[in-house]
Amino acid sequence: MACQKLGEDQLLKRVERTKKTKGMNMKLLTTHRYPESVSNRFSDLEQEINRFFSNPFTLLDGAAIRSKWNWSPSLDVVENKDELKVSAELPGMSKDDVNVTFEDGVLELSGERKSEHEENKDNVHFSERSYGTFHRRINLPQGVDPSKAKASYKDGVLTVTLPKVEEQKPRKIEVNVK
Amino acid sequence: MSATKEIKNTGDSVVSAPEHYRSFRADLLRNGDGYKLVGELPGVTRESLKVTIDEDVLTVEGSTSGYSDELSVVRKELPRGHYLRQFRLSDSIDTQSVRARLENGILVLDLPKKEMFRPMSIKIED
Numbered sequence: 001m002a003c004q005k006l007g008e009d010q011l012l013k014r015v016e017r018t019k020k021t022k023g024m025n026m027k028l029l030t031t032h033r034y035p036e037s038v039s040n041r042f043s044d045l046e047q048e049i050n051r052f053f054s055n056p057f058t059l060l061d062g063a064a065i066r067s068k069w070n071w072s073p074s075l076d077v078v079e080n081k082d083e084l085k086v087s088a089e090l091p092g093m094s095k096d097d098v099n100v101t102f103e104d105g106v107l108e109l110s111g112e113r114k115s116e117h118e119e120n121k122d123n124v125h126f127s128e129r130s131y132g133t134f135h136r137r138i139n140l141p142q143g144v145d146p147s148k149a150k151a152s153y154k155d156g157v158l159t160v161t162l163p164k165v166e167e168q169k170p171r172k173i174e175v176n177v178k
Numbered sequence: 179m180s181a182t183k184e185i186k187n188t189g190d191s192v193v194s195a196p197e198h199y200r201s202f203r204a205d206l207l208r209n210g211d212g213y214k215l216v217g218e219l220p221g222v223t224r225e226s227l228k229v230t231i232d233e234d235v236l237t238v239e240g241s242t243s244g245y246s247d248e249l250s251v252v253r254k255e256l257p258r259g260h261y262l263r264q265f266r267l268s269d270s271i272d273t274q275s276v277r278a279r280l281e282n283g284i285l286v287l288d289l290p291k292k293e294m295f296r297p298m299s300i301k302i303e304d
Contacts, residue, residue, distance in 0.1 A: 075253070077252040077254075078245050078254075080249050089220040089283075090283075091220040091282060092218070093282065123207065123209065125208055128205060129216065141252075155283050156284060157221045
């Protein structure tokens with residue numbers, strides 16, 4: 001059965017018209033396949049939603065507004081008594097393309113991944129990797145010393161290691177009672 | 179006609195995969211001479227990476243190292259564990275000449291086409 005190309009407003013009009021006439025027709029019309037223009041819009045929306053949820057940016061990261069940067073790398077934060085380690089997945093980057101900065105107790109990773117595809121030469125069958133600028137901010141807990149931080153890049157994982165500062169020993173304050 | 183179709187990991191995979199296997203992101207590019215599959219496998223070591231071709235199925239698997247027990251996790255987003263993904267290769271690919279290299283967590287697979295599938299221009303006769 002050929003699918004008629006109806007505009008959305010036309011479809012609504014048809015529904016209204018049949019409502020007035022027979023209840024039976026109304027049922028037939030609503031189970032009819034949506035015209036191509038409407039179903040395309042639904043699938044576009046679905047794709048957009050999937051893309052939105054597959055991009056990991058967290059609530060912790062209030063500033064990771066998706067419109068400002070193209071993507072956010074996933075990261076792990078682990079610690080032991082001596083240090084805190086932040087590992088970010090950044091495969092295929094070179095050291096020049098990544099910036100690691102600290103400010104006001106916030107660790108910031110930013111940079112850009114340039115596309116290796118040459119527009120004219122390569123025909124892209126599918127592309128799942130993220131390209132463009134990326135940005136990620138992590139609130140650091142108290143007790144880490146950013147001045148002694150070290151960053152290393154191995155197997156496509158950037159690891160920032162922050163040593164913890166010596167905990168202040170609890171001081172006993174003498175109370176003088178006179 | 180698409181050159182490589184993906185086999186779902188759990189459904190009709192040639193290798194039975196345990197549940198904790200994860201897929202990885204990949205780009206598939208094509209030029210006249212063949213295809214290039216670029217996969218993101220951050221944290222996967224060269225030793226654990228296995229690329230195999232069985233008839234027309236290409237399998238890529240690798241493992242990342244976990245964290246030692248002494249470390250406690252503050253926040254965890256990275257899919258530690260095992261990556262597994264399979265692709266069905268089209269007949270135009272010369273499976274004998276497939277090359278793989280791993281650098282900085284990126285796996286690049288060169289999948290050249292067989293000679294007869296490469297583009298050729300036909301000379302117009304007088």
